[in-house]
Amino acid sequence: MNELAREKKKGLSFPYLLKVLFMRMGIGTRHQTPGFGLAGQLFAVIAKHVIAEMGAERGEKILKEAVEEFGRERGKRIAETVAKKGKPLSLRNWLIYTDVSPENFEASPSFPEGDLQAKVGRCTFFGAAERWGLGEYAKLYCKYADYAILDGYNPDVKLVLEQRQWSGRDHCVFRYILKDENRGKFSS
Numbered sequence: 001m002n003e004l005a006r007e008k009k010k011g012l013s014f015p016y017l018l019k020v021l022f023m024r025m026g027i028g029t030r031h032q033t034p035g036f037g038l039a040g041q042l043f044a045v046i047a048k049h050v051i052a053e054m055g056a057e058r059g060e061k062i063l064k065e066a067v068e069e070f071g072r073e074r075g076k077r078i079a080e081t082v083a084k085k086g087k088p089l090s091l092r093n094w095l096i097y098t099d100v101s102p103e104n105f106e107a108s109p110s111f112p113e114g115d116l117q118a119k120v121g122r123c124t125f126f127g128a129a130e131r132w133g134l135g136e137y138a139k140l141y142c143k144y145a146d147y148a149i150l151d152g153y154n155p156d157v158k159l160v161l162e163q164r165q166w167s168g169r170d171h172c173v174f175r176y177i178l179k180d181e182n183r184g185k186f187s188s
Contacts, residue, residue, distance in 0.1 A: 036104040037128030044134035075152020089154040
């Protein structure tokens with residue numbers, strides 16, 4: 001009797017489902033989408049429907065407003081956490097107390113002219129949406145979110161972001177600028 005037939009005939013029990021624990025240990029997380037990836041898939045599906053219903057221009061405007069509101073709120077909450085710890089709203093503290101696990105990104109940092117530059121080649125948000133064929137919709141989140149998060153956290157942090165959709169590369173480059181002499185060198 002196969003498993004489905006067994007479940008329909010005998011039902012479920014703890015001894016029967018105990019095998020799940022051992023099977024899950026054996027396969028690990030290879031069939032799971034990280035939480036940030038699920039968020040990417042959810043956003044992309046919603047964006048697809050908004051664009052289909054409202055049209056490209058109006059749909060993107062609505063999504064932009066929503067993403068920016070969400071981003072600013074995320075930034076404000078991170079700032080509140082940092083302030084409760086009695087710490088300044090530095091970029092270092094933003095990295096320490098950020099609300100997204102670093103496991104969601106594969107970033108290579110460098111420090112040109114005293115700025116933090118992060119080359120992000122694997123992003124679970126974008127990658128998960130792309131696996132569903134919805135990367136174009138996920139890009140709408142990427143286009144607006146990071147600027148809004150930093151604006152909500154500390155508007156003095158300047159971000160210059162070269163996103164994959166404009167660079168044609170397989171990665172994004174985030175440059176975080178705080179050093180006074182560097183602030184006027186780059187447009188965002």
